[in-house]
Amino acid sequence: MSDSDAMPFPDVQTLPGSGTPIWRRIRRWALPVLGLVVLALLLSHAHKVDWAGAWQALRRYSPGVLLAALALCTASHALYGCYDLIGRHHTRHGLPRWRSWAIAVTSYAFNLNLGSLVGGVAMRARLYARAGLDETTVAQIVGLSLATNWLGYGLVAGCVFASGVVKLPSESTLGEGAFRALGLLMLLLAVAYVLACAKMQGRQWKVRGRRVQLPSPRLALVQLGVAAANWALMASAMYLLLGGQVPYSVTLGVLLAASVVGVVTPIPAGLGVLEAVYLALLSGSVRQGALMGALLAYRALYYLVPLGGGLVLYVLLERYASAHPPPAADGNQELSPPPLR
Incomplete structure (x- = not known):
């Protein structure tokens, strides 16, 4: 996953580009340099990879295994679409459920292949704007989606890392104890989010003339549950493709570690x-x-095939938006989130 987004605080109008000017300069140069270093390392080791063995392994997969793995990948993408349904419930915007879900699924496919700024933010913003939602509502939906993904990640990764099922390479600079402590910290952050939602329930903040607030604690638990299930589905597809050669918990842990490195x-x-x-x-x-x-x-199965589906959905959503222009006031009502039933 996925998920390759950075996690913001959920109810803000824009994604924070925050920090001191020094930090912004460091971030501007540090991440590209890190990317080039990683890419150079990958290229330097590419000739050591057993490509012939990889091709033989691909040819040995039965159609049944590939179809089962594709079904798990499809279920994961479909479940990710529910993240925006959580945002719909919280913001009470008037778009149909199918349209919110389709926008999320389309954005996720582009996000995985082209990066978070293209899929996770820009495409969502365009499609929701075409549907008539205002910027504040769109920012809340995007923020809640990212928070859902990474809080669920923290819940699952916290359990896996703290349990010690993932063994770090001997050359790793991070010790076993520090790795487990990191997992415990992730768990505490997920718990802290739910507690914050409970403590601040009903408290509102003004952002560009609109009232925003944290989700209810019950909705926060739904966020954690849906996202945790999604990460579990992603690992299930990989476990199936590995033929059960390593325990599921280890497969899950490695996927979680790879995902955060990808971020x-x-x-x-x-x-x-x-x-x-x-x-x-x-x-x-x-x-x-x-x-x-x-x-x-x-x-x-998880990146390229869904991108094809995402392209089709994008065209359909654009055509639907052209044929059904939103009323002038659609999506601009100032409503408080209802209790989760």
Whole structure:
């Protein structure tokens, strides 16, 4: 996943470009430099990869296994679409559920392949604006979606990392104890979010003349549950492609580690990052050819095939928006979120 977005605070009008000018300058140069370093390392090791073995592993997959993995990947994308339904419930905008879901699914497919600014933010903003929603409402939806994804990540990754099922490479600079502490911190952040939603329930803030507020604690729990299930589905597809050669918990842990590395590495679709992390953490458990075959199949089924579906959905959404222009006041009502039933 996925998910390759950075997590903002949910109810803000714009994604924070915050920090001191020094931090902005560091961030502007540090991330591209890190990306180039990672890319150089990947290219330097590319000739060591058993590509012939990977091709043989791909050819050995039965149609049934590939179809089952595709079904899991499709279910994950469909579940991600529910993130924007959470935003719809919270903001009480008037778009039909199917349209909100389709916008989220389309954006996710582009997000995975082209980066968060294109899919996660820009495409969502365009499609929701075409539907008649104002900027504040769109920002809340995007913020809640990103928060849902990464809070669910923190819940699942916290449990996996704190349990110690993922063994770091011996050359890793992060010790086993520090890794488990990181997992515990992630769990505490997820719990803190739910507690904050409970403590600040009903409290509102003014943003550009609109009232915004945190979700209810019940909706916060729904966020965690839906996102945790989505990360579990992603790992299930990879586990199936690996043929059960490593325990599911380990497959899940490696996927979570690869996902967070992909976030901080500015390479579209995390190209090569997923493969590098899996090779580093599982090279002693799975033959390199079989591992690369599973990774290539996963990238095709989870990234490339949904992109084709996303393109079709995007065209359909644009045509629907052209045929059904929104009323002037649609999506601009100032409403408080209802209680979750």
